[in-house]
Amino acid sequence: MEELLSVRGLERRYGERTALRGLDLRLSRGEVLGLLGPNGAGKTTCLQILSGNLSPTAGEVRVCGLDLRRRPRQAKRHLGYLPEHPPLYPEMRVDEYLAYCARLRRIAGPRIGQALEQVKTRCGLAEVGARLVGRLSKGYRQRVGIAQAIIHKPDLVILDEPTEGLDPVQIREVRDLVRTLAASGGVIFSSHILPEVQAMCTRVLILRDGRVLHEAHLVQQPNVHSPGRYRVRLSHAPPLTRLTETPGVASAEALTDNAFRVTLRPGEPADALARRLVEQGLGLIELTPDRDDLEQVFFDILSGEQAA
Amino acid sequence: MISTIARRELRAIFVSPLAWGLLAANAVILAWIFLRVLERFSGLEAAQRTAGLTIELSLTLFSFAAVLAMLSVPLLTMRMLSGELRDDTFNLLGAAPVSLTEILLGKFLGVAGAIAVMGLLPLVLALSLSQAVHLDWGLLAAATVGVWLCGLVFGAVGLFASSLSAQPALTAVTAYGMLVLLSVVNRGEITGSQAVSLFDWLSWNEHLLWFLFGVVRASDLLYFLLFIGFFLALAHRRLTNRRLG
Numbered sequence: 001m002e003e004l005l006s007v008r009g010l011e012r013r014y015g016e017r018t019a020l021r022g023l024d025l026r027l028s029r030g031e032v033l034g035l036l037g038p039n040g041a042g043k044t045t046c047l048q049i050l051s052g053n054l055s056p057t058a059g060e061v062r063v064c065g066l067d068l069r070r071r072p073r074q075a076k077r078h079l080g081y082l083p084e085h086p087p088l089y090p091e092m093r094v095d096e097y098l099a100y101c102a103r104l105r106r107i108a109g110p111r112i113g114q115a116l117e118q119v120k121t122r123c124g125l126a127e128v129g130a131r132l133v134g135r136l137s138k139g140y141r142q143r144v145g146i147a148q149a150i151i152h153k154p155d156l157v158i159l160d161e162p163t164e165g166l167d168p169v170q171i172r173e174v175r176d177l178v179r180t181l182a183a184s185g186g187v188i189f190s191s192h193i194l195p196e197v198q199a200m201c202t203r204v205l206i207l208r209d210g211r212v213l214h215e216a217h218l219v220q221q222p223n224v225h226s227p228g229r230y231r232v233r234l235s236h237a238p239p240l241t242r243l244t245e246t247p248g249v250a251s252a253e254a255l256t257d258n259a260f261r262v263t264l265r266p267g268e269p270a271d272a273l274a275r276r277l278v279e280q281g282l283g284l285i286e287l288t289p290d291r292d293d294l295e296q297v298f299f300d301i302l303s304g305e306q307a308a
Numbered sequence: 309m310i311s312t313i314a315r316r317e318l319r320a321i322f323v324s325p326l327a328w329g330l331l332a333a334n335a336v337i338l339a340w341i342f343l344r345v346l347e348r349f350s351g352l353e354a355a356q357r358t359a360g361l362t363i364e365l366s367l368t369l370f371s372f373a374a375v376l377a378m379l380s381v382p383l384l385t386m387r388m389l390s391g392e393l394r395d396d397t398f399n400l401l402g403a404a405p406v407s408l409t410e411i412l413l414g415k416f417l418g419v420a421g422a423i424a425v426m427g428l429l430p431l432v433l434a435l436s437l438s439q440a441v442h443l444d445w446g447l448l449a450a451a452t453v454g455v456w457l458c459g460l461v462f463g464a465v466g467l468f469a470s471s472l473s474a475q476p477a478l479t480a481v482t483a484y485g486m487l488v489l490l491s492v493v494n495r496g497e498i499t500g501s502q503a504v505s506l507f508d509w510l511s512w513n514e515h516l517l518w519f520l521f522g523v524v525r526a527s528d529l530l531y532f533l534l535f536i537g538f539f540l541a542l543a544h545r546r547l548t549n550r551r552l553g
Contacts, residue, residue, distance in 0.1 A: 014553055053402035055552045076405040087400035089316075091323045103312040104404040148400065158403075 010059035037207035043190035086145025090134025105152035159189035235283030317418025382483035385466025423459035447522030454519025464539035
């Protein structure tokens with residue numbers, strides 16, 4: 001697959017504070033890469049560097065094979081960037097603003113009208129072209145922000161928290177838009193909303209303190225259940241050995257004082273486990289499939305990191 | 309690309325009521341001064357007149373227009389960079405295939421357009437006399453160019469000040485500070501002829517004076533171009549440093 005973005009050894013220091021420590025990442029055409037991490041993890045700094053708004057202290061960024069530091073103008077032609085706060089001029093009308101952005105992105109004069117119409121249709125802005133940007137609702141502003149980032153049909157689209165402040169309907173629209181963008185290029189975006197990343201990304205990097213803690217390929221089916229694995233919560237928690245000795249149980253591990261992860265033998269049904277737990281008088285409160293969701297991975301990794 | 313940015317800046321300036329307010333205030337003040345000059349000049353006997361009407365207008369009306377430009381231009385430039393830094397709109401320019409030099413020149417040309425309109429006000433007032441008296445239009449054209457060049461220096465200083473902070477009001481105050489310094493630098497009680505000539509050279513009003521007398525000297529043009537280039541280069545340095553952190 002064609003590589004759109006290649007980042008090697010990215011470092012960024014603000015005086016004494018280090019925001020990024022040796023970050024490496026790659027993005028190919030068709031991928032949606034999510035940067036996930038708590039506030040202050042270095043997500044926005046990373047995206048600002050990738051967009052050319054910040055210079056890295058060390059490291060190299062290549063966009064479509066072009067070095068962003070040495071050939072910034074050529075490299076920036078291939079990228080579109082939506083910052084955390086959409087860069088809008090409230091005194092301009094939507095059409096004027098988008099036409100200005102198109103000229104900034106060096107779209108030839110005769111093609112600006114067509115680009116404008118296409119991007120407005122794509123972002124649901126056809127009705128508001130004549131309105132002042134400053135009078136738009138937050139949702140529309142965010143859409144205009146996305147429109148300016150994709151008006152020149154860039155290969156690489158960088159979105160910093162694109163769904164921040166949107167209502168559920170708008171969030172779904174942005175998700176659909178991101179998927180269509182990935183069909184023709186690559187998308188990299190940051191978020192601290194876990195289901196968001198899970199719904200949109202093909203791959204996720206979990207950042208903390210400027211380092212990549214974990215990289216995962218996501219299946220586009222959220223909440224994939226690992227067969228035979230369950231979480232149980234018991235009011236009269238027994239010793240762990242009593243659970244492992246329960247018929248049908250292959251293994252068990254304690255998660256908290258009264259919560260356990262239980263793996264059943266192949267072919268063993270969950271209702272049999274429930275019946276046995278009840279028969280033993282362990283006070284079954286909860287029995288749920290153990291999901292391999294991102295939230296679990298995220299917290300497992302962060303808690304593991306804190307413990308270390 | 310420079311013209312794209314310049315057009316947006318010019319539009320942003322004239323969309324805000326501030327520019328129209330400044331233009332109106334300048335027009336009213338200059339019209340009042342214009343009438344005062346006419347009244348005083350017409351009240352004098354021919355023998356009492358030490359200079360012609362053209363020189364009177366040039367030294368009074370046009371020089372005051374330069375002072376008004378010094379007070380107005382920092383208010384026009386204060387948001388040009390600091391407003392963009394404050395509202396994060398600079399990210400749009402930073403991610404576009406545009407160099408910092410193009411951004412700065414675009415913004416500078418934008419404010420230069422507004423300064424050109426402002427600089428024409430005294431000439432427009434003088435033109436109202438064109439049917440009644442004979443004026444030296446060459447001299448007034450030179451004076452207009454002088455006022456305009458002064459305005460451009462103020463614009464470059466304002467743009468540099470605007471790159472220093474994300475608080476527009478603070479950058480306007482900073483620009484005033486620098487411009488007042490450049491205005492009074494030759495007025496200090498400094499002894500020693502060499503020092504005085506250096507400070508005279510640094511002060512913009514010394515160079516404007518020649519234009520007001522209708523003398524366009526290469527050295528004065530060089531002074532204005534040098535100062536415009538110097539402050540734009542400082543603004544460029546500042547934006548580069550900001551990107552480097």
